[in-house]
Amino acid sequence: MADKKFDGLSVLITGAAGGFGRSMAKKFVDQGANLVLSDHAEEGLEALATELREIGGDVVTMVQDVTVEETSKQLVDLAIDTFGRLDVAINNAGIGHRQVKTADVDSAEALATVQVDLMGVFYGMKYQIKVMEKAFAEHGRTSSIVNTSSLAGIVGAPRGSMYSAAKHGVVGLTKTAALEYARSGIRINAICPAFARTPMVEDDLLGGNADAKAEDFLVRGIPMRRMATADEVTQAMLWLCDPDNSFTTGQALAIDGGTSAM
Numbered sequence: 001m002a003d004k005k006f007d008g009l010s011v012l013i014t015g016a017a018g019g020f021g022r023s024m025a026k027k028f029v030d031q032g033a034n035l036v037l038s039d040h041a042e043e044g045l046e047a048l049a050t051e052l053r054e055i056g057g058d059v060v061t062m063v064q065d066v067t068v069e070e071t072s073k074q075l076v077d078l079a080i081d082t083f084g085r086l087d088v089a090i091n092n093a094g095i096g097h098r099q100v101k102t103a104d105v106d107s108a109e110a111l112a113t114v115q116v117d118l119m120g121v122f123y124g125m126k127y128q129i130k131v132m133e134k135a136f137a138e139h140g141r142t143s144s145i146v147n148t149s150s151l152a153g154i155v156g157a158p159r160g161s162m163y164s165a166a167k168h169g170v171v172g173l174t175k176t177a178a179l180e181y182a183r184s185g186i187r188i189n190a191i192c193p194a195f196a197r198t199p200m201v202e203d204d205l206l207g208g209n210a211d212a213k214a215e216d217f218l219v220r221g222i223p224m225r226r227m228a229t230a231d232e233v234t235q236a237m238l239w240l241c242d243p244d245n246s247f248t249t250g251q252a253l254a255i256d257g258g259t260s261a262m
């Protein structure tokens, strides 16, 4: 039987109840990880934890609002108290705002987007990095952080300006921290997906509209002319934090059906 890549490692995921979060959590359990999952959607989070336990996952959960800084510390403490270590952190919770041009973006919505999509990642990293640095200094243990940015974090996103601004911020934060901690055993990367079939896209962008035309419109700029599946994105997220992938840091990896190659 092939070795499990994350056997005995402790993996923290925010936004775990969403499309990417659920897909990742299942993959990590398959690969032997112990999971610390958070989301502010309590019902979805607990349903996921039950499913994962049924397939043998060792899982703890915390209802969290990533915009509240102390909850990021509490989540890291939960990982250490439960599993004694934190090897991988995926800062994945995110929201979009209403699809309107920049001058029409509601300022309260803009601020909320920055607070979740950028400040939430920053708060997470602050506390994750501290314990990861300590693990490296004391035990020579290496760790990895993956931040969920977006294709909108490397190119402009008409009608998504403040989402794009926050996601560009995530890329800047990722690259800078990767440089700062490159000799502290912590690899830090960002993933930049184009549209993927998750509740965020199906509910917010397609508005629950199953009409093929609505989807065709959304994917018209993607060379493959289709959305990604959640699994196509999350397999790349697992690759980024795979301990064997030990020389990859500071990258903003586009998973976008070729869009950013144009």
Ligand SMILES: NC(=O)c1ccc[n+]([C@@H]2O[C@H](COP(=O)([O-])OP(=O)(O)OC[C@H]3O[C@@H](n4cnc5c(N)ncnc54)[C@H](O)[C@@H]3O)[C@@H](O)[C@H]2O)c1
Pocket (backbone or CB within 6 Å): 014, 015, 016, 017, 018, 019, 020, 021, 038, 039, 040, 041, 064, 065, 066, 067, 092, 093, 094, 095, 096, 116, 148, 149, 150, 151, 192, 193, 194, 195, 196, 197, 198, 199, 200, 201
């Ligand atoms: N789906 C896509 O096409 C796509 C593309 C690029 C980037 N992304 C990014 O991927 C990440 C995951 O999105 P998804 O597509 O799985 O969407 P999703 O809506 O299914 O999942 C997002 C999760 O984040 C949680 N969340 C939102 N605000 C939170 C808060 N304040 N505190 C804690 N949890 C909170 C939600 O409850 C939800 O479970 C997001 O950062 C999103 O911006 C998604």
